[in-house]
Amino acid sequence: MVSGMNAPASRKGAATRDQILDAAETAVLAKGFAGTSIDELIAAVGITKSGFFYHFKDKGALAKALLERYIAREDALFDDLFSRADELNEDPLHGFLVGLKMLSELLADLPTGHPGCLIAAYCYQDRLFDREVRALNTRATLGWRRRFRDRLDRIAARYPLRADVDLDDVADMLLVVADGGIILSKAVGETSLLPRQILLYRDYLRHLFQA
Amino acid sequence: MVSGMNAPASRKGAATRDQILDAAETAVLAKGFAGTSIDELIAAVGITKSGFFYHFKDKGALAKALLERYIAREDALFDDLFSRADELNEDPLHGFLVGLKMLSELLADLPTGHPGCLIAAYCYQDRLFDREVRALNTRATLGWRRRFRDRLDRIAARYPLRADVDLDDVADMLLVVADGGIILSKAVGETSLLPRQILLYRDYLRHLFQA
DNA sequence: GAAAAAACTGTACCTACGGTACAGCTTCGG
DNA sequence: CCGAAGCTGTACCGTAGGTACAGTTTTTTC
Known part of the structure; x- marks a missing residue:
């Protein structure tokens, strides 16, 4: 064991x-x-x-275990957050918007700011890790894309898309904004930057699907 | 010397x-x-x-020199890109949109994808560096915020803002999308992800300032 | 409560890397 | 042809990652 x-x-x-x-x-x-x-x-x-x-x-086994635990926890967090948002709301768009609001508030409540995303850290050091670990990184990211893409598909079934954009890209953009937001938060030392960026993404989503 | x-x-x-x-x-x-x-x-x-x-x-001097050169080059790139876009266009909104299009195409033309942002790499290893280097990182990022914020102010002087958003946040979002896009590009191994994310940010800007 | 498995400790040793110190050599512009 | 810039060579130190493995304590299981 x-x-x-x-x-x-x-x-x-x-x-x-x-x-x-x-x-x-x-x-x-x-x-x-x-x-x-x-x-x-x-x-x-x-x-x-x-x-x-x-x-x-060896140290490589630590790297792998670290990433596995991180991915499992993030998955659990997304599961919990958006399932709670869904319970509060029948409509898929409003459900997603509520989930994003909750995510933003959750991030705003972190007193010392977000500690950082292990996926991002590993991406910037990927030559230190073996194929298995890199594959794990890719698989987790694609899993999150699919997760959000599924929600966007459900929204798009009810609301017209007001721009010619790929929904995979829109799904990716949440992770993009989260990871980029973490970096800029760290760079300028403003813990509130990240949650505000999540709200900008939320605003863009409203724009995309509503009048 | x-x-x-x-x-x-x-x-x-x-x-x-x-x-x-x-x-x-x-x-x-x-x-x-x-x-x-x-x-x-x-x-x-x-x-x-x-x-x-x-x-x-020592190695610390290398770290500092590396970051200084990177910041200078990025500054030069932004200067070049957006001044060329301005020459092509009188209107500040269209000028910015053209600049973003050019940025996206420039990134799409990188055959092996974007090599990575040194600012981001340093953020995820900041305890390795001294105060001076960290301050350099912060100063550069704030400089870019100001640079884009100034453009947004000029746009806002002509076009009404169609949402209740802070223009500093909108300025930050370009760097957020760029840095996040680099990470996701690396994570999923799709070089085209980053330029597409830039175009999504561009689309959001259009939404924000136009009907 | 004893056996067995789990969860460690202790010791010894090897290589690679960051760093220091310093003497000497070579190349090139003035 | 001189002097500074731009190196090379040698020697050495401490720390870190890693290996190997025997021994000891703690915990679980029957």
């Missing part, structure tokens, strides 16, 4: 493993993957180097 | 220095800053370690 799926919570090792991943995620988003040393992670968690290598066979 | 401003082209050292920066930029965008070794740079350029340290007192 060293590598592979998340161990059942009953096992103690899973807690340590998660602590390592927590420390690693923070560090990788602040210093990059190569800039994150195993020594600092074990110091943060309070284990030895041997303990680290018990959980991850 | 070791550090500081770009040396005059007549000096041979400037050519070597630029070669180091070329190799470094490619490597940093692919593997991150910490993942880029000085050894690989000197191997790529064909000099010795001593030669490297003749040009840069």
Whole structure:
């Protein structure tokens, strides 16, 4: 049960493993993957180097586990957010607009700003990772495109599209605005930049589907 | 003349220095800053370690020089692009729209896709750099905000804004879409994604200022 | 409560990289 | 032909990633 799926919570090792991943995620988003040393992670968690290598066979296994956990959490967040928005609203357009509003508020409530997107971090360091990890990145992104594209299709079935745009591109644009917003938020040091950009995307959607 | 401003082209050292920066930029965008070794740079350029340290007192000086050159080049590109668009067009809105079209086409013509934005790469590794470098990043980004904000103000003087949006946010959104577009382009491996996202931003601008 | 599996620790060692120090050589413009 | 610019060569240090593996403690299971 060293590598592979998340161990059942009953096992103690899973807690340590998660602590390592927590420390690693923070560090990788602040210093990059190569800039994150195993020594600092074990110091943060309070284990030895041997303990680290018990959980991850090498640094590459850490990279993969980190990304897998991140993707699973983001998926769960989107599931939760937009299913709640759907419950509040019958109409697919209004449901999406409500979901985006909730997303923006959720991001605005992060006191120190968004910590960063692991997908983006990995993209800017992709030569450090093997094919498997890069494929994971691609697959997750395409999955999110499909997720939002499906919602846009449901909206387009009821509302006319007021511009000649590809709905895949419009779906991508949410992730584009989110990832770009995180970067600009970090660059200028304004935590409110990201949630405001999400609202701009929301406004564009209204424009696209409504009078 | 070791550090500081770009040396005059007549000096041979400037050519070597630029070669180091070329190799470094490619490597940093692919593997991150910490993942880029000085050894690989000197191997790529064909000099010795001593030669490297003749040009840069340490790796931090390389980071700073790299970012300075990148910012100067991007500034020059924006100057060139939008001044050409302005010459073709009297109207500020149409001028901006033409400039965005040209930007999109320029990005579409890159055969292997956009190599990446150094600002974004540095944001995701900012703990590796000193205050000076981080301040440079912030200043450049704010400069670009101001640049586009000024154009938007000139547009808003002639065209009514069709939504309750902050023009600083709209200005930021171009960089947001560009940086986010680069990331998604890399993530899904579609070089055409970024130029298409620029066109979506262009479409949003039309929506915002026209009927 | 004992056996077995899980979750570690400790020690030793290797290579690569960032960095420092400094002496010497070569090339080129004035 | 001199002096500065632009390097090379050598030697050395500390830290980090990684390997190997034997031993120990903790937890789970029967």
